[in-house]
Amino acid sequence: MGKIAFLFPGQGSQFAGMGKQIAEQETLAKDIFDKADEVLKFDLSKIIFEGPEDLLKRTENTQPALLTVSTAVLEVFKKHGISADYTAGHSLGEYSALVAAGSISFEDAVYAVRHRGLLMEEAVPAGVGTMAAVIGFDQERLEAITAEVSEYGDSVQVANLNCPGQIVISGTVKGVESAGSKAKEEGAKVIPLQVSGPFHSALMKPAAEKFAEVLSNITIHDAKTPVIANVTAKPVTSKEEIKSKLIEQLYSPVRWEETIRELMDSGVDTFIEIGPGKVLCGLVKKVNRRANVLAIGDMDSMMQALEKLKGESVDA
Template sequence: MGKLAFVFPGQGAQAVGMGKDIVEADPEAKRVYEAADEALGMALSRIILEGPEAELKATYNTQPALLTTSIAYLERFQARYGLKPDYVAGHSLGEYSALVAAGVMSFADAVRTVRARGEFMEAAVPSGQGAMAAVLGADREALKSLCASISGEAGIVELANLNCPGQIVVSGSVAGVQAVGERGKEAGAKRVIPLEVSGPFHSSMMRPASEKLAGVLSGIEMARAAIPVVANVNARPVQDPAEIRSLLVEQVYSSVLWEDSVVWLIAEGVDTFVEFGSGSVLAGLIKKIDRSVTVHSINSLEALEKFQIESV
């Protein structure tokens, strides 16, 4: 068997009721949700399990909610199977779940940090001034050049998420993102789909949020990663706490190099990925990057129990 990586989804994967089956079946999983409530001093678990959806979709709720769900599934999985990965990685917000999995941050600190991160990201750009869009079928370098030329004319637009071949998310000002919609064909885009988001995440417009986050992170105790964490910013493994801190600050306004991270992991010998949390977004992206690898999504009690039959 090759190497094993645990991966964790980011914003967009959330759904009302995520983790409900495991919370109802497992007192230990329920304790993870209770610990999140305690860390924040609010009933986050009620929003996760019951909604309403509009409340869950608020960035400052979505981020701790996804982290909590991922860690609940991860802890129950590890209690059952005792598997230790060779690497961990997360998509944007999911990087914090990866850091908890690697022993860098405590769960309570991570929940509080991503709550603050969500608030800072939401407040960084006045409502209605920023936008994001998924660009399908474009050539990466051609799209990068197009964004650079638009940024010089119509307003900021940058590559935000490099998810898999043919799927790149752009982010920036409303005018900049609209211009990519109008001129995307120049970069080979087949479709440009506006995304429902509350801000231009992973663009230089998020620098005010990153500065505030730096202040929060400076007060968080971090240990050396017990498992290498493949960082979004440079798609390379990191273990040193000081380096992790600075990469987390940079991550807020930088591209999420997800495709590059997965390609690097596969080149290092990873042939099995296990995704923890809501949905199976990352499983889909990983399969588009390399169909030959094995991917499991631990996103329900059934998936957790079925894993044993398939894999161990």
């Protein structure tokens, strides 16, 4: 068997009720939810388990919620003795990847992402910014279109390079609409995304400056396992580099397709998505159909994954 990478999902994978089963069945998982509530001084677990969806969907809740569920699932999974050669996470998921790699404690990470969410909300008032997926279009051409639109005063950038033929753009509502309609004229399919802000765009620079202060309140260690940074799609382990990349990440594109290619080039053939949903498994398959992908979001999927990994039946 080749190498293993743990992948962690970002915003968009959340749903009310995620993590509830594992928290009820496993003390290790419940402890993570309790720690989150304690650090944040409010009942985040209740929002995760019961919703309502609109409250869970608020960025400042979604970010700590996803980190908490991914970490809770990871803690239970770890006791089965499967370890990662690399970790990576999509946008917010990078924090779960850093927790998994021993670079940031869960308590520090949940504090940081709660503030990250608040600062991202604050940077751009609701309704000013948005994002859209551009399907079946050339990356260089799209970068040229967004640069052209931005030059005329409506800020828009390439935000997520997810997989072949799927790129997300982010910016002001007008900027995203203009760039989207130009891409459509040239044959692209454009899907507006239900997001609360223009993430990974230049509009997030004010949030990044304030976020640097948040990161100076937490302890970042050198990572024990290499983490593929969103900003560069290259492995990082040094605490200084991890910190600077987390600040840049707020306004830089998420290089996800390149991240998967980097992992494959490093000998990874098994990708385990830890947390709610299977979005990242789908993206990995679009990069390489032959990759082994496993998604672990609850006890059932964990047992199935362990049987495949160990080639035997597993008792919980």
